[in-house]
Amino acid sequence: MKNILIIGCGLLGxxxxxxxxxxxxxxxxxxxxxxxxxxxxxxxxxxxxxxxKSLKEGVKNSDLIIFCTPMSEYKNIILKINNYITPNCxxxxxxxxxxxxxxxxxxxxxxxISWVSSHPIAGSEVSGPEHGKYDMFFDKWCVxxxxxxxKKKHLFVLNKFWRKIGSKTVxxxxxxxxxxxxxxxxxxxxxxxxLVKSAQEFEKKQNYDLIxxxxxxxxxxxxxxxxxxxxxxxxxxxxxxxxxxxxxxxIKNLIEFKKDxxxxxxxxxxxxxxxxxxxxxxIIKLKQDIDKPDFGxx
Amino acid sequence: MKNILIIGCGLLGxxxxxxxxxxxxxxxxxxxxxxxxxxxxxxxxxxxxxxxKSLKEGVKNSDLIIFCTPMSEYKNIILKINNYITPNCxxxxxxxxxxxxxxxxxxxxxxxISWVSSHPIAGSEVSGPEHGKYDMFFDKWCVxxxxxxxKKKHLFVLNKFWRKIGSKTVxxxxxxxxxxxxxxxxxxxxxxxxLVKSAQEFEKKQNYDLIxxxxxxxxxxxxxxxxxxxxxxxxxxxxxxxxxxxxxxxIKNLIEFKKDxxxxxxxxxxxxxxxxxxxxxxIIKLKQDIDKPDFGxx
Numbered sequence: 001m002k003n004i005l006i007i008g009c010g011l012l013g014x015x016x017x018x019x020x021x022x023x024x025x026x027x028x029x030x031x032x033x034x035x036x037x038x039x040x041x042x043x044x045x046x047x048x049x050x051x052x053k054s055l056k057e058g059v060k061n062s063d064l065i066i067f068c069t070p071m072s073e074y075k076n077i078i079l080k081i082n083n084y085i086t087p088n089c090x091x092x093x094x095x096x097x098x099x100x101x102x103x104x105x106x107x108x109x110x111x112x113i114s115w116v117s118s119h120p121i122a123g124s125e126v127s128g129p130e131h132g133k134y135d136m137f138f139d140k141w142c143v144x145x146x147x148x149x150x151k152k153k154h155l156f157v158l159n160k161f162w163r164k165i166g167s168k169t170v171x172x173x174x175x176x177x178x179x180x181x182x183x184x185x186x187x188x189x190x191x192x193x194x195l196v197k198s199a200q201e202f203e204k205k206q207n208y209d210l211i212x213x214x215x216x217x218x219x220x221x222x223x224x225x226x227x228x229x230x231x232x233x234x235x236x237x238x239x240x241x242x243x244x245x246x247x248x249x250x251i252k253n254l255i256e257f258k259k260d261x262x263x264x265x266x267x268x269x270x271x272x273x274x275x276x277x278x279x280x281x282x283i284i285k286l287k288q289d290i291d292k293p294d295f296g297x298x
Numbered sequence: 299m300k301n302i303l304i305i306g307c308g309l310l311g312x313x314x315x316x317x318x319x320x321x322x323x324x325x326x327x328x329x330x331x332x333x334x335x336x337x338x339x340x341x342x343x344x345x346x347x348x349x350x351k352s353l354k355e356g357v358k359n360s361d362l363i364i365f366c367t368p369m370s371e372y373k374n375i376i377l378k379i380n381n382y383i384t385p386n387c388x389x390x391x392x393x394x395x396x397x398x399x400x401x402x403x404x405x406x407x408x409x410x411i412s413w414v415s416s417h418p419i420a421g422s423e424v425s426g427p428e429h430g431k432y433d434m435f436f437d438k439w440c441v442x443x444x445x446x447x448x449k450k451k452h453l454f455v456l457n458k459f460w461r462k463i464g465s466k467t468v469x470x471x472x473x474x475x476x477x478x479x480x481x482x483x484x485x486x487x488x489x490x491x492x493l494v495k496s497a498q499e500f501e502k503k504q505n506y507d508l509i510x511x512x513x514x515x516x517x518x519x520x521x522x523x524x525x526x527x528x529x530x531x532x533x534x535x536x537x538x539x540x541x542x543x544x545x546x547x548x549i550k551n552l553i554e555f556k557k558d559x560x561x562x563x564x565x566x567x568x569x570x571x572x573x574x575x576x577x578x579x580x581i582i583k584l585k586q587d588i589d590k591p592d593f594g595x596x
Contacts, residue, residue: 096514121513124591125578131591141511176506183500185514191493192515194555195486196574198548202481208474211577212584213439215419216394216483217490219587220518226578229571236559236567247556250496251549257492258545261534269534273527276494279509280423280524286510289517293424295593 002027005062006049007077009033009042011124011228012094013068014132019165021048022134030058033129042129059084064161066118067093071101071234075108082110090154091115096181096231098145098174100238116154117145119177120167121185125226138166139287146171182242186235187250190243192224193232300325303360305353305375307331307340309422309526310392311366312430317463319346320432328356331427340427357382362459364416365391369399369532373406380408388452389413394479394529396443396472398536414452415443417475418465419483423524436464437585444469480540484533485548488541490522491530 004026006013013031020026029049033039039051052058059065059081067074074093085091091113095101098117105115120142124131142162144155155171162169172180199218203210214222236243260269284291302324304311311329318324327347331337337349350356357363357379365372372391383389389411393399396415403413418440422429440460442453453469460467470478497516501508512520534541558567582589 121511123514126591140513143511179504180506180508180511181514183497184508184511184516187496188493188515188519190552190555190559191489191519193571193574194548194552195489196577197570198485198544198551199481200573200577201551202544202547206477208478210478210482211580212586213419213441213478213482214577214581214584214586215438216421216479217486217522218482219581220522221486221489222574222578222581223587223593224515224518225574227575229568229575232571233564233567237562240559240562243559244556246496246500247552249500250492251552253496253499254489254492254545254549257488258542261488261538261541264535264538266531269531270527272495273491273530275498276491276520276523277525277527279494279498279512280520282509283512283517283520286512288510288512289521290595293422293429295521295595297588297593 003030003062003064004028005030005032005052005058005065007032007055007058007065007067008069008073009038009047009129010068011127011129011131012120012122012136013066014042014047014129015122015134015136016066016068016094016165017047017049018132018134019137023164023166025161025164026064028061030062032058038129045130047129055080056084059089063089064157065089065091067091067095070228070230071095071097071238072230074101075104078105078108082108085110085113087112087114089113090157092118092158094118094120095238096185096235097239098177102145102147102174114151114154116150116158117174118158118162119143119145119181120162123227125223127228135166137162140167142167142169143177144169144171145174145177147174178239178242182239182246186239186243187246189224189227189232190236190247191250192221195221196225301328301360301362302326303328303330303350303356303363304347305330305356305363305365306367306371307336307345307427308366309425309427309429310418310420310434311364312340312345312427313420313432313434314364314366314392314463315345315347316430316432317435321462321464323459323462324362326359328360330356336427343428345427353378354382357387361387362455363387363389365389365393368526368528369393369395369536370528372399373402376403376406380406383408383411385410385412387411388455390416390456392416392418393536394483394533395537396475400443400445400472412449412452414448414456415472416456416460417441417443417479418460421525423521425526433464435460438465440465440467441475442467442469443472443475445472476537476540480537480544484537484541485544487522487525487530488534488545489548490519493519494523
């Protein structure tokens with residue numbers, strides 16, 4: 001890799017920037033960021049790379065372009081970069097859903113340009129370049145998206161890139177990707193938002209001050225429900241069919257739980273509670289979470 | 299306080315044991331534990347206090363008895379201790395729901411004996427005396443339950459006890475308690491169990507290996523869904539009316555979210571996502587959770 005352009009320098013864009021710099025993966029790193037507030041932050045914390053004032057400047061000089069913006073901005077940016085981009089440049093993105101963005105890319109990106117999508121499974125509830133970390137992607141999974149027209153050499157290049165970043169890679173179709181993450185990520189976020197919303201409604205209706213008693217469980221959900229709203233609106237909209245199905249499955253199971261509770265069905269509920277417990281040890285074994293009670297909090 | 303008997307020495311009982319010992323709150327601490335496995339663990343890690351072989355021995359010598367067993371065991375233990383207990387002894391418990399256990403206590407406990415219930419808002423997904431911590435309750439809320447027949451002097455004694463442990467105390471009726479915690483604790487646990495169950499069902503049906511991609515959100519729920527099944531069955535059953543209502547509220551809101559997503563209702567969904575975000579900062583401000591992104595995990 002010679003030069004890399006990062007478009008969008010928030011939490012994940014700035015983490016990639018730090019990591020590419022630290023691992024010396026590119027000769028030059030260009031950063032395009034449209035928010036003046038973020039640019040000021042980037043300068044203040046003295047992040048590496050060169051901030052470009054125009055997409056043109058960044059695109060013309062780069063071999064790899066990484067979209068790190070909300071997915072709803074892809075179309076506008078694609079229409080702009082179409083004017084400067086040449087076929088020797090590869091594009092990727094780090095968006096959390098793939099089928100819909102693939103449609104946008106196919107529809108609007110100049111024909112001879114290659115885009116192979118990535119999805120690093122990393123993030124946090126905070127936003128902005130000041131929260132980025134060079135090791136954000138280290139030892140995390142990164143899904144590489146293979147479509148019909150994906151060229152082997154591009155997958156090879158991207159695979160090498162993410163491995164250098166420190167990620168573990170796996171290849172999937174957009175369809176499989178969007179199904180899996182509707183369950184492991186999109187539904188959990190929606191559920192967290194919905195739980196916090198329900199608590200807020202209850203608090204208002206009952207006029208109880210209940211947030212201060214949130215340590216019994218609610219606080220965990222509040223972390224996820226504090227995630228970036230633009231990013232999550234885009235994900236929910238882009239993966240709506242899979243998420244709808246996931247919601248239906250969730251509601252079906254919740255109604256069954258309610259029946260067990262109301263009828264005090266001892267066997268049925270214990271079976272469920274014991275069964276779900278197994279997932280935690282599997283997650284710990286797969287090193288997908290910290291191996292300490294209560295996430296090591298006090 | 300002279301002598302204290304802890305009945306049930308699991309995660310919370312052993313934490314209380316450690317704390318009472320460290321803070322020198324009692325002259326003697328007696329421990330009654332029916333599980334031989336736990337007794338072996340207690341001896342192995344050399345916990346303070348005296349293990350009593352019979353409830354009789356512990357009850358006869360104590361001024362305060364603390365029930366730290368699952369709530370489904372209260373009745374049996376009450377029937378046993380009725381034979382030895384005298385009116386100068388106060389009983390409390392640390393159960394997570396209050397209306398149902400209050401009925402059991404009123405029905406089965408010898409008439410002249412006082413029981414003032416407590417609920418420290420503390421715990422973890424792990425069980426057993428080896429996981430207890432002396433500072434488990436430090437700076438955490440402890441709810442003291444006031445009923446019609448609760449005597450001021452007993453509330454005073456318990457309040458002093460929990461303050462010495464290091465907890466912040468608040469007084470509530472059983473009704474208010476069970477309503478608040480149906481939302482801040484019981485529903486979140488049920489939702490976590492239900493999400494993990496739904497993921498397991500999806501994984502089986504699709505034959506995808508999805509747990510390894512759980513870092514996008516699912517892993518947080520898996521922690522809560524690894525909690526003790528006996529304790530949570532008891533809570534769900536004991537607070538079923540409030541939990542049923544909470545489930546209904548949750549499903550109503552989830553269906554509204556689904557409508558927003560399917561109709562791509564930008565305004566409505568953004569309003570919700572922005573609104574729910576506020577709870578996190580409130581929780582941090584109230585020191586109900588760690589003030590670090592991603593709970594300070596890597």
